[in-house]
Amino acid sequence: MRRFLPCVLTLPILLLSGCGTPEQEVSPDPPTVTEPSADDGTVTEEPTNEGEEPEEGGEAPVGSHRDGSEYHFGEGAVFPYPVGAYEEEFQEGVEEDVVYTVDDVVLSPSGRVAFTLTVEVPQLGRVFGTGLLDVRCSYEELEGPATSEARLGELETGAHPVDMECEAPDSPSSVLISVVNGEDEADFRGPVG
Missing domain, CATH: 2.60.40.10 (Immunoglobulins)
Incomplete structure (x- = not known):
């Protein structure tokens, strides 16, 4: 029973921390980069291919x-x-x-x-x-x-x-x-x- 108890106590910690490291998490939307347009000064956002x-x-x-x-x-x-x-x-x-x-x-x-x-x-x-x-x-x-x-x-x-x-x-x-x-x-x- 002593060996089982520590495993049960770690379950809430695992659930709260998620199933992966931040590097492994997948974002549904790619990050965007904001760049000024050269001709009229407006700003456009384009998805980046980071990752x-x-x-x-x-x-x-x-x-x-x-x-x-x-x-x-x-x-x-x-x-x-x-x-x-x-x-x-x-x-x-x-x-x-x-x-x-x-x-x-x-x-x-x-x-x-x-x-x-x-x-x-x-x-x-x-x-x-x-x-x-x-x-x-x-x-x-x-x-x-x-x-x-x-x-x-x-x-x-x-x-x-x-x-x-x-x-x-x-x-x-x-x-x-x-x-x-x-x-x-x-x-x-x-x-x-």
Whole structure:
């Protein structure tokens, strides 16, 4: 009984102090920064992105390059899709992001470039098709298709990694990996580890 009593006495203290440290508490509204406007002297408030941290491994946050620029390995290429099982059920203005990522790019013992392509599928209310998926590797003068023993097919909600390989010239220092799936197109470039 003596061991149980101190635990019971600490319960009100835990309840009063909350379930986390101030650093862990989440604010429903982001902090705002007040900045004077340069032209008319009025003050505008804009949300800040304080507290946002990079993705795991210190990489840049997931982003969308609509200007045709290239992604780095480990960076997510984002493509919005409407939510709903059928086109007539799509909810107007409601979209979720499908994210493609290329990482773990290395020269395999067989002299081929090996990498992992991951397709992250959100809750769309339907499966996500990859029947039109085409992945290619490009070097200075050489280009060829990426191959895999596994097929992605129709994907349920979740992350779907697939290991792929490409032919490679002798000891390539970098590679451009192009991922095309229907209208989704993203180029990833980086060093070969």
